[in-house]
Amino acid sequence: MAAMAAFFKKLGANRYALPVLLAVGFVLSLVIPQYGLLNGYVQFVLIMIGINIILSASLNLVNGYMGEFSVGHAGFMSLGAYASAVLTVKLLPDLPDAFFFLPVIVGGLVAALAGFLLALLSFKTRGDYLAIITLAFLMIVKSALENIPYVGGPRGMLGIPKLTTMAWAFFWVVVTIWVLRNLLYSKFGRAIAAIREDEIAANSMGVRVREAKILAFSVSAFFAGVAGALLAHLLVFINPSSFDILKSTEMLVMVYLGGIGSLAGSILGAVIYTLLSNWLQDFGTWRMVIMPLILVLLMLFRPKGIMGFRELPWFLPKREARRKDS
């Protein structure tokens, strides 16, 4: 064990390891489906892990790094899923597979617009009341989609082309982590850390609280929309009730299990959660008892999660990594 830990520590500290691993991962994500190296179910689980990493990392931006509490992430996700599915099913049915990034980006932008508006409107509220507003947002999106016949109403949308491949999932995971890492260690990242520690103090020290919050919500919503778009084109079927409060709870489990305020934690949480939830598939509805129970036990015994505010050197910019070493 100790040897393995030492190996991982060395690997983590080596800055050339990351680009090499990324290249290997991308090649594998192209080769595996091409030659059927893994069976379909394993490939499906791997893509789900990717989607869940995008979700947990983006939710971590608001719930972990900024210290607010949003339960509306499933709402952003459903907006992304529906917007992209409308594009690929109704508006651009002949889209070549290589242009799949287009509907995904549109889905992300629609979700980001909703996040922007929500943050703009709810600026005066914080804490419990912000949680309530995000909850109301989730419910409004769900019942609004149920009342739009164009997207199938409560029955949902069928016949979405299966465009999400391992390579696309891998690509979007890398983009998400890269963008979030660069944002978190910029001026904006310092601002949201200051807001987390004390919003009023941050405001009086000259942090533009309103702008930082709006940006954090928009970016977080964008990636939730991206994840929704990927999910829609993986499952080839979506309906409004698949993006309910339980979906948001799943994301909360991932974030708080892996660790708040940590990208490595988000990845870890998503991997553990996806594997666990597939393993618990046989338990039927009891699975939905076990998942929230894990969340409660985590809050009682380890509220910051496994990685809580710690980071692997890979996810730190060079400057930060040097500062931590010395």
Add this chain to the structure above:
Amino acid sequence: MDYFAQQAINAIQQGSIYALIALGYSMVYGVLTMINFAHGDLFMVGAFACLLIASFFPLPFIVILILVMLATGFLGALLERLAYRPLRNAPRVSAIITALGCGLVIENVVLSLSPYAKPMPPLFTVTGYHIGGLSVSTLQLMIIGVSIALMLGLDFLIRRTSFGMAMRAISFDAKTVPLLGIPLNRIISVTFLIGAGLGGAAGMLYGQAYPVIAASMGILVGWKAFVAAVVGGIGSIRGAVLGGYILGTVEVMTVAFLPSTYRDLVAYSLLLVILIFKPYGLLGKAPNQKV
């Protein structure tokens, strides 16, 4: 006009049930400044407890009501003891997440034990009266009467007894009050007991009014009552009652004049609009913020 008056009676009935549940949210928020997201599921447990008791023991209505209130009340107090008390000094977010998790655990345990919706037997024979062009049933009168009696009882308890004074003191200043010799933990437990008991009573009344109960009613109805509590100003007892009747009216009128699928949309949009313009609800006060 008759149609409108008839809808008004339905609105009062619906509003009474919402108000009863909303009281539980507001009382807990008053003493702990914490949203008990599991409260909607205690409401659902109330309906199931009623079904269990009524199908094994043919007791009179009022006895079943008391038993249901005790059962859900103790479940609420147990929840506080096991899940919320250890987190009382933890960050607020931890407490909200725990409450959300506890609610989902309760809901899905009930769902796993009873996967299909269950019919609820009527507990007394319902007769209808016609006054002018209006029809009122004994069931509606019973629901409205029991709810108003419980609310008046709660009002008396909070305003006229030493327990009520202690509760109001804690919601005014939870740090100083224990120093004055008031048993904080006991008062909080009793608050949960009463709040959850009222929610259970609402569950039983709801089961009589709409005699098919399912595990999902905690989210469908309980969370709507939460909207009512927030609209009224969470933490304010009178606000909860006001919010309950406002929401009941809005919902019944939505269904009367628009397609019924718009009900949730209108209810949650109302919540969003009120929170944007009055961030602490109609009768709530803004907390002091200090650095």
